[in-house]
Amino acid sequence: MGRMVTGTVRSTVGTKAARSIQKAREDWEVALTTRLQTLTQLKAGWSGAESQPLNAASAEHFRAFLVHVPQARANDAYPVLTDEGYVRLEWQSHGHAYSAEIGPNSLYMCDLAPEAVDDSDVELDWYDQDRLVEFFLSGSKGDQ
Amino acid sequence: MTPEQRPGNQLTDAAEVLRRVVPLGKDKNGLPARDAFMPDIVPAPTKSAFMPGSDGTMSTHQECMSARDAYEEYVKVGDRAAIGTWGVSVGECTELELSVYHDGLKRHPMLPAGEVLPATHVSVWFPSKTNEVSNSRLRRQRERIAKDLCDFAIDRDYLYIPAS
Numbered sequence: 001m002g003r004m005v006t007g008t009v010r011s012t013v014g015t016k017a018a019r020s021i022q023k024a025r026e027d028w029e030v031a032l033t034t035r036l037q038t039l040t041q042l043k044a045g046w047s048g049a050e051s052q053p054l055n056a057a058s059a060e061h062f063r064a065f066l067v068h069v070p071q072a073r074a075n076d077a078y079p080v081l082t083d084e085g086y087v088r089l090e091w092q093s094h095g096h097a098y099s100a101e102i103g104p105n106s107l108y109m110c111d112l113a114p115e116a117v118d119d120s121d122v123e124l125d126w127y128d129q130d131r132l133v134e135f136f137l138s139g140s141k142g143d144q
Numbered sequence: 145m146t147p148e149q150r151p152g153n154q155l156t157d158a159a160e161v162l163r164r165v166v167p168l169g170k171d172k173n174g175l176p177a178r179d180a181f182m183p184d185i186v187p188a189p190t191k192s193a194f195m196p197g198s199d200g201t202m203s204t205h206q207e208c209m210s211a212r213d214a215y216e217e218y219v220k221v222g223d224r225a226a227i228g229t230w231g232v233s234v235g236e237c238t239e240l241e242l243s244v245y246h247d248g249l250k251r252h253p254m255l256p257a258g259e260v261l262p263a264t265h266v267s268v269w270f271p272s273k274t275n276e277v278s279n280s281r282l283r284r285q286r287e288r289i290a291k292d293l294c295d296f297a298i299d300r301d302y303l304y305i306p307a308s
Contacts, residue, residue: 039169045222047167048203049255050185080177081169083185090177097291099178110287121284 021071028074032066039081052085057104061127062087065102068133076136089136098139100132107132109141150269152247155206158235162204162244162266163214163303168225176230181293182286183270200270200286202293204232206246209264211303217262228305230297232268240289243269268293 039054046053062079069077076091087102095114100107107128110121122141124131135141170180183200205214211229219226237244248263255261271277271285 042169042225043223046169046224048184051169075173078173080172080179082179083182088177088179090172090179097178099287108283110284112288112291116288119284119288121280121287123280123283 025071028071029066032074032077032079033063036062036079036087039079039087042081046081047083051083054081054087055085055104058086058102061102061104061129065129065132065136069136073136091136093139096139098135100135102132103127109135111139111141147243147269150243150245150247150267151250152245152267155234155244155246155266158233158238160207160234161231161300161303162207162234162237162268163209163211163229163231164202164204164297165215165218165226165229167218168227171227174227175298176227176294178287178290178294180230181232181290181297200272201267202270204266204268205262206248206264206266215304215306229303231300231303232293232296236293236296237268240292242289245269 036054036059040059042053044053045051066077073091077089080088080090082088082101084103086104086106089098089100089102091098097112099110099112105125105127107124107126108121109131110119112119120141131142164176164181166176166180170177181202183202205217209217211231215226215229218224234244245267246265247261247267248265249260250265251259252261270289271282273279273282277285
């Protein structure tokens, strides 16, 4: 009987923990999509005279990318809008400053190393979600 | 454009803190994103995301304009929204080998014909495209400069943020 109670308690605690984790993930996903909604509302000229509104395809790529973002990296995935209307991500890790720009048909990935001489970037004239996910999670840009 | 062709007068007072307003789209959880310190986009029909304008400048205001006034002037145009005003000094720009020109009341390609820049306007000049520098390298250089400017600005802390 005692073991059953213990098992029930464990199960209840486990379920609560799972719910808590799920709730936390939902919370930050809501925060990021709310931020994206804010960016959606910015009209042409939101920054300088030539700045463009959020590109719909770029926003869609970003939404699909969010599925691959671990909860611990939620802050790194906070989207910024470029003057061209693309979603941009910026984060730092181990002394490196990373950025990625998601275009409708393009992807730019930049790694600013602790020493400027080691800076590197990759420009693709197509959008590649797998490359973006790999870059975001590991810092690896892959080959050109 | 060669340095001699740049409009205005070069600023040399290293201590002067230039005002840079950070638009809402370049907010990174209450702080400026590095992208807020990239050169402003200019009209160029062939420009792509990876082809920076050949003459990259970042718009700021002189220190004689208060950070609050810089913010107010920025948001009064169209539907613009901003999170506040941050600053970089002339000396910090010089440290990054950027030249700084007060070009208030001068014409600018972004402005309609006949209009001039605000009296306190200052342009921070980023490296230009040359035959020796690839677009990729130029882009990378600008990313590095933007990061350094952003770091300076964040270390200094905001100059003005609206109460709301």
